[in-house]
Amino acid sequence: MGGYQKKYLPIFFAIAIAIGIFIGSKLNYSSNTTSLLGGNAKKEKLNRLIDYIDYEYVDAINTDSIVDVTVNSILENLDPHSVYIPPSELERVNESMKGDFVGIGVSFYNYNDSITVSYPIAGGPSEKAGIKGGDRIIAANNKPLTGVNLIDDSITSQLKGKINTLIDLKVKRPGVKNILDFKVKRSTVALKSVDAAYMLTDTLGYVKINRFAESTPVEFKSALSSLKRKGATQIVLDLRDNPGGYISAAEQVADQFLEDDKLILFTKNKTGKIEKAFASDEGIFQSGQVYVLINENSASASEIVAGALQDNDRGEIVGRRSFGKGLVQREMELGDGSAVRLTIARYYTPTGRSIQRPYGEGNQAYYEDYLSRYKNGEMQSIDSISVADSLRYVTPKGKIVYGGGGIIPDIFVSKDTNYEKEAINYALRTGFMNRFVFELLEKNRPYYNKLTYKQFTEEVSITDSDILAFVQYTGKRDLKIRVRDYKEDLKRYIKAVFAQQLFGNTIFEKLINEEDPAIQKIKALSREK
Known part of the structure; x- marks a missing residue:
């Protein structure tokens, strides 16, 4: 599997960590470049250099790009999670973390020189207006949206707009002769952070969180309440591949499981100031078994939740050692539409553990350590995880836990590192499979759009020719x-993506989890309780 790891895992890892680097609150500065860099000789030095390049250098240079490079270079020498976000990226990143945006609520592909709806977002304005998967949006407010020069960003900017404004869409629907007209009122569209919530057995509920956004606590409490009404006395909280998010969201999720006044975490800044976060008496699942699923891509806020429950002897952590990010970032605006997310503190689990991996050897070594886990065998055996006695801690009930790099699970589940399985998983989680299935659906969209879920399970099968394709x-x-x-496995995954595009994420997770070793392990454990 070595070639696959080197080529694709760093890409997946970088994408995941780019999403999960931000824990904390926002701190806004309204300042221009001069006031930001001015004030003392060292800062003035940078100002003068930029001015010299701007006015004296022999070739025309975009000094904005020089400033961006300078900021990035400075941050790279601090820690792996202090980052610069340029103006072009800030809105998109913040939308993801806020948990909603204003628009018409469709997922689309640029397909055959037209905007083709993959699916309308559940509960969004397009779904309410009657837009369906496979619809071609050929014009918006009489402006054509077809042709070879379509750019996703420009399309998005035309479909988005101020809340409660109307947009007139002309739509070509497969199987329908006439052009359809829709008036869609732009509104707030939720970007769900809870992917799925359903019952695994009569008493075992399952919730998957993909990130910790502002909206996550409300989504999660609603999902948890629904599962309790359905009879859940045990809960699986799936945080695998969850790169993190807001510290406050993690605290509120952990609070649902902990009794009043239990310590969730504490943070410490450069001056030694300590701030502690405690559970309230408002948790709705303070009793009953809890299983938290983690893996090597569970980071930051995911590790806060896992560490809080593990250190309070609340449930069991299942899976593999988590990523190991124990740094807190705060977003600070730079006055030109860009921002930095700067590390301002470290966080510690209730027993006092820091789970931050060492980063003193630089960013490259930090990221290579991620790959070294594959080489040293810790994906197959918990005994291959290196721990230090100096970082040994004890929970109130006597459980031994360790700091120094991630949350080590109570119950280990090995990873199948066969190249073939890894490549299939990569295709599933990074969009290859979604686009392939979308194109399969397009071959007979009128038929697929009419299917009920029962008809889908009975009539749709993935063939060997589909696999070859x-x-x-x-x-x-x-x-x-x-x-x-x-x-x-590949047939099941492709069918799961079919179901996702037709019926939503919960059905997708149900099908993916059918043969999942970690889920099967938890089911067996739950029967013993």
Whole structure:
């Protein structure tokens, strides 16, 4: 699997951590470049250099880009999680963390030179107006939206707008002869952070959180309440591949499981100031077994929740050692539409553990350590995890836990690192499979859009020819997949993505989890309780 790891895992890792680097609150500065850099000789030095380049350098130079490079270089020498966000990225990043945006609420692809709806976002204005998967949006407010020069960013800017404003859409629907007209009122569209909530057994509920956004606590409490009404006395909280988010959201999720006045975490800044966060008496699942699923991509806020429950002897942590990010960032605006997310403190679990991995050897070594876990065997055996006695801690009930780099699970579940399985998982989680399935749906969209879920399960099957087509599809996009031992897994995954695009995320997670080793392990454990 070595070649696959080197080429694709760092990409997946970088994407995940870019999402999960931000824990904390916002601190806004309204300042221009001069006031930001001015004030003492060292700062003035940077100002003068930029001015010299701007006015005297022999070639025309975009000094804005020089400033961006300078800021990035400074931050790279601090820690791996202090980052610069340029103006072009800030709105998108903040929308994801806020948990909503104003628009018409569709997921779309630029397909055959037109905007083709993959699916309308559940509860959004387009779904309410009657837009369906497969619809081609050919014009918005009489402005054509077709042609080879379509750019996703410009499309998005035209479909977004001020809240409660109307947009006139002309739509070509497969199987319908006439052009359809829709008036859609732009409104707030939720970006769900709770992917799924359903019952695994009569008493075991399951919730998956994909990130910790502002909206996560409300989403999670609603999901938890629903599962309790359905009879859940035990809960699986799936935080695998969750890169983190807001510290306050993590605290509120952990609070649902902890009794009043239990310590959730504490933070310490450069002056030694300590701030503690305690649970309230408002948790709705303070009794009953809890299983928290984590893996090597569970980071930051995910580790806060796992560490809080583990250190308070509340439930069991299942899976593999988490990423190991124990730094707190705060967003600070730079006055030109950009921002930095700067590390301002470290956080510690209730027993006093810091779970931050060392980063003193630089960012490259920090990220390579992530890959070294594959090489040292810790994905297959918990005994391969290196721990230091000096970082040994004890929970109130006597459980031994360790700091120094991630949350080590109570119950270990090995990772299948076979190249074939890893490549299939990569295709599933990074969009290859979504686009392939979308194109399959487009071959007979009127039929698929009429299916109920029961009809879907009975009538739709993934064939060997579909598998061959997928292998060829990914091969043309530089992802080489072999299908030998995992053909049935691949068929199940493709069918799950079919269901996701037709019926939503909960059905997708149900199908993916059917043969999941960690889920099967928890089901067995739950029967013993």
